[in-house]
Amino acid sequence: MFRLEKVFQNDDSGYILFSNFIKSILLLLTSYTFVILSGHSIYELTDYKIYKNSNFFFYSIFLSIVYFIISFFLKNKKIYKKNFLSFLKEDILNIFISVLFTFAIIFVFRINFILEIKFIYLLTTQIIVLYLVKLYFNNLYNKLIDQNIIQKNVMLVGTYEDIKKILSEKFEKILIFKCCMITDINNLNIKLIKSEIRFPIFNENEDIRSILEYHSLGQIWILNGNKNKSEVLSKIFKYSVDTLNIKLEEFPNIKGTNLLANKYDFEFYEKSRFYGVNLFLKILLDKLLSLIFLLIASPLLILSAIAIYFEDGFPILFTQNRTGWDGRRFKIYKLRSLKKLSFDKTLQVTKDDNRLLKIGRLIRKYSIDELPQFFNVLNGDMSIVGPRPHMVEHDIHYSSLFDNFLKRHKCNPGLTGWAQVNGLRGATPNSEIMKRRMEFDLWYLNNWTIFLDIYIIVKTFYALFKYKGD
Numbered sequence: 001m002f003r004l005e006k007v008f009q010n011d012d013s014g015y016i017l018f019s020n021f022i023k024s025i026l027l028l029l030t031s032y033t034f035v036i037l038s039g040h041s042i043y044e045l046t047d048y049k050i051y052k053n054s055n056f057f058f059y060s061i062f063l064s065i066v067y068f069i070i071s072f073f074l075k076n077k078k079i080y081k082k083n084f085l086s087f088l089k090e091d092i093l094n095i096f097i098s099v100l101f102t103f104a105i106i107f108v109f110r111i112n113f114i115l116e117i118k119f120i121y122l123l124t125t126q127i128i129v130l131y132l133v134k135l136y137f138n139n140l141y142n143k144l145i146d147q148n149i150i151q152k153n154v155m156l157v158g159t160y161e162d163i164k165k166i167l168s169e170k171f172e173k174i175l176i177f178k179c180c181m182i183t184d185i186n187n188l189n190i191k192l193i194k195s196e197i198r199f200p201i202f203n204e205n206e207d208i209r210s211i212l213e214y215h216s217l218g219q220i221w222i223l224n225g226n227k228n229k230s231e232v233l234s235k236i237f238k239y240s241v242d243t244l245n246i247k248l249e250e251f252p253n254i255k256g257t258n259l260l261a262n263k264y265d266f267e268f269y270e271k272s273r274f275y276g277v278n279l280f281l282k283i284l285l286d287k288l289l290s291l292i293f294l295l296i297a298s299p300l301l302i303l304s305a306i307a308i309y310f311e312d313g314f315p316i317l318f319t320q321n322r323t324g325w326d327g328r329r330f331k332i333y334k335l336r337s338l339k340k341l342s343f344d345k346t347l348q349v350t351k352d353d354n355r356l357l358k359i360g361r362l363i364r365k366y367s368i369d370e371l372p373q374f375f376n377v378l379n380g381d382m383s384i385v386g387p388r389p390h391m392v393e394h395d396i397h398y399s400s401l402f403d404n405f406l407k408r409h410k411c412n413p414g415l416t417g418w419a420q421v422n423g424l425r426g427a428t429p430n431s432e433i434m435k436r437r438m439e440f441d442l443w444y445l446n447n448w449t450i451f452l453d454i455y456i457i458v459k460t461f462y463a464l465f466k467y468k469g470d
Contacts, residue, residue, distance in 0.1 A: 006325070007283070008150045009218055009275045010242065011078035015150070017277055019080075019137045023091070023130060024068035030129045031060030034122050056122065058111050059102060066105075067098040079258060082138040091130045099123070145173050153216050156180040157232060158223030160188055162248060166223060167197070169261040178215040181206065183232060204232040209396075209406070212241055213327050221246050222269070238399065240409040241326055243269040273448050274411040281450055286383050289457070290374040297371050304335055304368055307359040312339055317372060322389035325412050330381040332389060333372035337364050348427040366464055367425075373415050385453040386414025387441035398434055408441045411448070418444035418452075421459040423466075 007014050035054045036045055044050060051057060071094055081090075106113050144150040151174050156163050160182050167177070179200040182193070186203070193201060202211060211217070220236055225245035236243060250263045260266055274282070294301075305316045318336040321329050337360030338349065349356065349364070356364070363369040376382040382389070387408040390398075399405045419440035428434040444452070 004144075004149045005151065005218070006275060007280045008144075009152065010271065011276055012080040012150070013078055013276045014280050015080055015137075015141065015144075017072065019133075020068060020071035022137075023133055024064045024071070026129055026133060027067055027095075027126055028060055028064040030126050031056055031063070031122060034125055035060075038118060038121075055112075055114050055116070055118075059106065059113055062102045062105050063095075063098050066101045067094055070094050070097055070101070080137075080141055082141065087131060087134050091134060092127065095123075095126065095130065150174050151176055152218045153178045155211065155215065155217050155220045156223060157183065157220060157236065159184045160193065162223040163197070165248060166221070166246070169263075171261055178217060179211065181211075181232060204235075208235055208239060209327055209399075212239060213329065216328065217241055217326065219244060221266075224248050225269070237269065238403055238406050239327065240270075240272070240407050242271050245269055270407075272410040273445065278450060282383065282453060285450070285453065286377050289384055290377040294371075294374045297374075300368060301335075301371055304359065304363050304371075308336055308357065311357050311359055312336075321392050322413065323392055323395045323409060324381055324389065325409060327395075327406065327409050329392060330376070332382075333375055335363055335369040335372060336360075337369050348429070370415055377415070381412065383412040383414045385416055385456045386412050387417050387444065388420065388437075389413035398431070398438075401431055402435060402438055404442060405438055407445065408438060410445050416456060416460040416463075417441060418456060421456055421463045423463075425463070 032051050033045065035051050035056050036047065040047070040050060071090075105111070141150065153176050156166060156177060157180070158166075163180050163182060177199060179202060180197060181202045181204065182188070183204060185193070185201070190201075200215075219242045221244050222233065222236070223246050225233065244266050245268075246260060247265045247267075249265075308316050315336060318334045318338070319331045320334075322332040324330045337357055338353075338355045339357055341355060360369070373382055374384075377384055395406065417440070419437040422440055424433065424437045424440060428437060
């Protein structure tokens with residue numbers, strides 16, 4: 001529902017930010033509890049005035065704020081570390097720096113604060129709390145891995161020897177090798193290979209789209225991509241999946257950079273912008289606005305459903321397979337606007353289409369038929385803003401015409417998008433219109449921000465009346 005696996009697809013920055021926020025709150029709560037219990041009974045825990053009038057009131061507030069700011073801005077960590085050394089380097093160092101900054105603030109603004117022995121006791125208590133919180137988040141991180149939320153499903157592409165070399169290494173549990181594509185398989189004994197490699201093996205002529213969808217792949221690793229170039233690379237680059245070039249020369253990790261298996265450097269060929277904290281904010285915005293829009297639009301939905309029923313009976317809703325993130329299929333929901341006739345459902349609806357219901361013309365004109373897709377958003381299959389999803393058959397057709405067409409699937413499809421607010425709503429009767437829509441969608445994917453989403457949502461209300469649908 002929340003597509004958390006995509007939030008953690010390329011790094012753990014969202015998880016790190018959340019853990020630091022919780023630590024900052026707990027530092028404040030620890031101060032509050034310590035101040036009251038150090039001189040009063042547990043029954044007075046709810047007496048806020050005791051805390052407010054204490055020596056540590058301003059100190060504890062500033063400390064929590066400074067700790068979060070330092071954790072957020074001074075640490076550019078992308079991968080969550082679970083060892084004790086990371087606790088010393090991050091939490092302990094952060095709190096001591098925060099204490100120094102807090103003392104500086106108190107001195108500059110001449111805030112009344114008396115340094116007493118209780119300060120040492122409080123600081124010791126806070127360090128213990130931070131360590132317990134670290135243990136909790138370590139345990140939570142392991143659970144998220146076990147539930148396939150913090151995991152990367154990977155396909156390996158390379159020669160047999162290169163793939164064997166990778167499989168002989170020890171990787172973190174978050175990396176799951178789902179299948180491989182062996183570029184020199186025609187020169188090898190397939191029975192022997194299958195006995196050594198215990199997951200599906202493909203050759204360069206396989207349908208990559210089907211592989212991506214079936215194995216729910218999040219990344220493709222091309223081993224020694226700069227050296228072992230082949231036709232398969234050009235096929236892979238047509239798709240939206242994150243693609244890495246793994247350099248199999250071993251590097252000593254002197255600079256402490258992020259190396260695979262602590263020895264292999266890598267670079268991204270393709271990397272979606274939709275991951276981490278920004279994606280999590282987009283998901284929250286989607287859920288919140290969907291609930292609001294559904295509540296506001298519920299009278300319109302009910303009236304439209306009644307009109308459809310009286311004109312043509314049940315069903316009220318129309319469902320169809322569409323292509324989602326990474327090419328995965330999902331069922332899209334719409335109010336039914338066509339008559340219950342036998343016809344080719346892959347044919348797009350045109351303005352004067354005789355298949356349309358009378359009420360169907362009206363609800364399609366103002367995109368009222370799209371309102372049930374807010375349930376798709378709540379279900380996690382769609383976003384409010386993103387490239388519009390096409391029928392699977394259309395994706396297959398247009399991907400054979402335009403090399404970059406399937407790159408549109410780098411995020412959840414949307415109810416509205418950059419193409420739609422620029423006039424490309426409704427049917428796409430010819431390939432030139434579809435090409436223009438694709439170009440707008442690719443621009444959105446390469447320039448996406450939360451603020452761009454908000455701008456598109458606002459502009460959609462204007463576009464609904466300026467660019468009426470078919």
